[in-house]
Amino acid sequence: MLYKRQKKSRAFCGFLVLPIIVLVFFVLKTPVHALALSPAIKDIVVERGQEYFDALSIKNDSPQEKTLYVRVRSFSATTEGGAPVLDPLGQEDEAVAWVNLSSKSIIVPAGARKNFIFSVRPPQVASTGSHFLGLFVSEEPPVASGQQVKVAAEVGSLWSITIPGEVILSGRVDDFAMSSGAKGPFSFETYLLNDGTILWRPRGFVSIKGLFTVPFVSQEFNIGQRAVLPKTQQRFFETVNDALPLVARIIPWRFRATLEVETPQGERVSTSLQWWHFQKSHLITVGVVVALAALWFIRRRGHRRKKFVEKTLKRGGATLVILLALSAVVAAPAFAQTTVQSNTTVAGVVPDNQPGGIGDGTGGGGGTNPPPQANPPDTAIFQVPPEPTNNPVTTFGFRSVPDGGTFECSIDGAGYQMCTSPATYNVVGNARHSFGVRAISNGLTDASPAIFFWNLDTTAPTVNNVVVTPAERSATAVWNSEAGSTNVMVYVVQGGNINNGTVVSANQNPAGTFTAIVNDLTPNTTYSYSVRSTDTAGNTAQTPLTTFTTLQDVTPPANPNNFTSTPGSRQITLQWANPVDADFLGVRLIRQQGQFPANQNDGVVIFSQDTPGVANGSRADTELTNGTQYFYALFAYDTAGNFSTGVLQSATPVAPPVIAQCNDGIDN
CATH class of the missing domain: 2.60.40.10 (Immunoglobulins)
Incomplete structure (x- = not known):
């Protein structure tokens, strides 16, 4: 792992x-x-x-x-x-x-x-x-x-x-482990997850202990104040800048690192890991131990080799001192750590006084400082009139950096005069106008004033060539007006208040030609209408009230469907489904003998009734003669009195079968 x-x-x-x-x-x-x-x-x-x-x-x-x-x-x-x-x-x-x-x-x-x-x-x-x-x-x-x-x-x-307000504060430590991403024995990587809805800048400490309980080194976590964005997991890389204890340079040593972090919800959570530290110098230590063990073994061989042993011990002692010194020299490069700061900055981008921010570890340094106060101020306009506008009265808001000082304003290239923000002016003439403002601070004047240009237009657009083509239940209006303007058609049933009329937006294609399509009208009805055009400056033109009349409805409704007949004794039951036309009003059922009815008036009217909104219908035709064939036609009609072409059915009523009876007294 x-x-x-x-x-x-x-x-x-x-x-x-x-x-x-x-x-x-x-x-x-x-x-x-x-x-x-x-x-x-x-x-x-x-x-x-x-x-x-x-x-x-x-x-x-x-x-x-x-x-x-x-x-x-x-x-x-x-x-x-x-x-x-x-x-x-x-x-x-x-x-x-x-x-x-x-x-x-x-x-x-x-x-x-x-x-x-x-x-x-x-x-x-x-x-x-x-x-x-x-x-x-x-x-x-x-x-x-x-x-x-x-x-x-x-x-x-x-x-x-x-x-500020009600936010979700939620964050946790997902992982804390050793890292090989940098030199040195104390390099760690940490994964933090921000489950909340607000930026999280985690703060805390990393402490390291040896075999003893007291930490021998402790360092602040996330010194660069890097941030974790909401719904984001981010990786932090920390190196504790401290040398190993002397004993850990000579022999393997067990360490325990603890990370303590304050979560967005204000809780302090901690996680830790343990490891054994090994390095190359420990091999020299092993060699020394082996050499000492060998010398001890030789000494145990007896006094015959006493002189040899003494010489060997003297040489062994010197050798031991040399090995220990060599161990420290060899171990030294392992402890010469490369400092890896978490506040790397890019020269020329982040100023010296800028705190760390989004997704980086900036802590200052190497940046470009803001201009000194002795430099001329800069001026900016932040409140301007619409462009173009039909209002000659215009108001401007402006500021300077650094803040403070005074301002001078100019209208249409005239001389600069003292002014304050906001400044209001009444300009004259349908033309292109200009407003300039410059800041003055510490006796220095902005050499490049802020300038805003706008057009004053108080001329209403024209509307002409209005043509309305009515249909039975709709109408199409086409007219010409200023390209780029906003056009609508307002209509109402004749005699109504046009101010409460229905507004239909018009489409422009090609430029300067507008088309409005009005639907859901009533046939053979007169409407009053007006066309309104508003240009980009806010000027509006509206045509006088005019009328158009929709066409007479001559379109018949659809026929009923699923028309069936079921014969019985001296009667026939007829069933059907009504059409779904918007103007459907009712049905008429006609009966004939010898042939089908030719139209809605050809025969005996069995059923004729207004049934708008009713999905299905049925009728029982009674008092008929068994064995005689009857012919039926069913017609739908709409609110304008138009009849459909009709659907046909025929049937013959029959008498029920006769059951013979015996009077011989025997049940057979």
């Missing part, structure tokens, strides 16, 4: 490189020297209905100015090591919709750094627990292709967004 575990560890190629693999694959999709986004890992805790503001820093180390495009995707941990895997489009986490980006793109000059402001606002119905997102920046805009989105090489920041 131990061999299999060690083999699995070797196949894993060293768990200590997993944080680097994760960050390289999901963060460093472009070379670090060209583009960097920090922090690479971010933990966010926000209440429902509240808004969380923060900023990411984008560094452009290339010699060219870059226009970068931003998108947000959710991910889940499906690998043993918790490596993030992006969720398929259409199946993403609800948290994607909570993120509000200050812009879909950002321009970063060559060799410069820009801060990108974002906000997170979970709705009141947001699910409690942890949600996991990645904000990705690429040099090319995403291109949709079916269900996939193709992007150029990306740089990403991974987020954990936690919604």
Whole structure:
């Protein structure tokens, strides 16, 4: 079992490189020297209905100015090591919709750094627990292709967004074993499973004892604060950085390692393992013991060899000292451990002050520090009007990084003037307008103001060439209006209130031509209707009330089925199943002698009754003459008075057989 575990560890190629693999694959999709986004890992805790503001820093180390495009995707941990895997489009986490980006793109000059402001606002119905997102920046805009989105090489920041509330706290230790993944006698691998709904950063201690009860070494577990995502099992690799006791360097020694971890539910659980430690230097110890035993045996041979023995003992003592020294020298390389830290970081990605985060062991160091406060501030707009809009009154919200200082705003290229967030303006003219804002902090002004462009459009669309083609129970309307607008048809029975009418959405094909199909109408009925068109700016046009009349219903219903006749004495019983037409009303049963009835009026009406909603029917025709053949036709009719073609049956009533009786008094 131990061999299999060690083999699995070797196949894993060293768990200590997993944080680097994760960050390289999901963060460093472009070379670090060209583009960097920090922090690479971010933990966010926000209440429902509240808004969380923060900023990411984008560094452009290339010699060219870059226009970068931003998108947000959710991910889940499906690998043993918790490596993030992006969720398929259409199946993403609800948290994607909570993120509000200050812009879909950002321009970063060559060799410069820009801060990108974002906000997170979970709705009141947001699910409690942890949600996991990645904000990705690429040099090319995403291109949709079916269900996939193709992007150029990306740089990403991974987020954990936690919604406080009723969450499931559940975690356990699945395995704790020796590992051959690193040098040194005290290397362990641990599998932890998070069954809950919130991120788990396990904390605890690893202690090692020899044959005595007091631990000779104890070390904090998961110093790098690596996290286990919900519904994920993750592997931890720990090396205790301490030398062996002196006695264990000379002879085999038994050790006991204990792992104590605090679970998400607040419980402290422990697990332990025991093993015997063997190394090459122990062979020298065995050799010394054998040599001493041999000398003792020679001494027991008698005094005749006393001088020889004395010389041998002197030489043996010297030999023993040499062997012991050699043992320590040979043993030394076994104790020269290579320190394997769990806080590996990637230079240029994680800043020095960034705590460990999702699925990695980052603990700081080697990163790029945020820009000092003396640098000019960065400005971002986070509240803008719809684009386009039909409202000349527009409101803008904006922030700066670092926060504080003052702002200057400009409308349509006019001079910058002092302003505060939010700022409201009334613009004039159906045209393209612009709003610019720049932050001022510590006497320094943002050299690249944030600018937003939008179109003011107060002109309603036109609706013309409306043509309605009615049928018996439906109508098709076709008209022309502005391409890209939203069009509907509203109708009501003539005399009704059009404001309470039925609304039918129209399809656009080709551009500028709209079609609406209205169903479930009543034949030979007049309806009032109006067509309404709303453009992308919110302007609406509506046609005056017009009427159309559906066609007279001339379509007969289907015939009854399963029509049968059963003769009896002086009667015939007829049975059938009614049709399932929506406008079916009833049936008429006609009888003739000598021939079948030609239509619903040709013969004696045996049965005629409205039976809507009734599945089956039957009728007994009585007072008939035995031995005479009778002919029947059954017709269905609808609410418009249309009769079906009819189904036919014939039968002959018969008298019952006569039983002869004898009056001779004998029972025969």
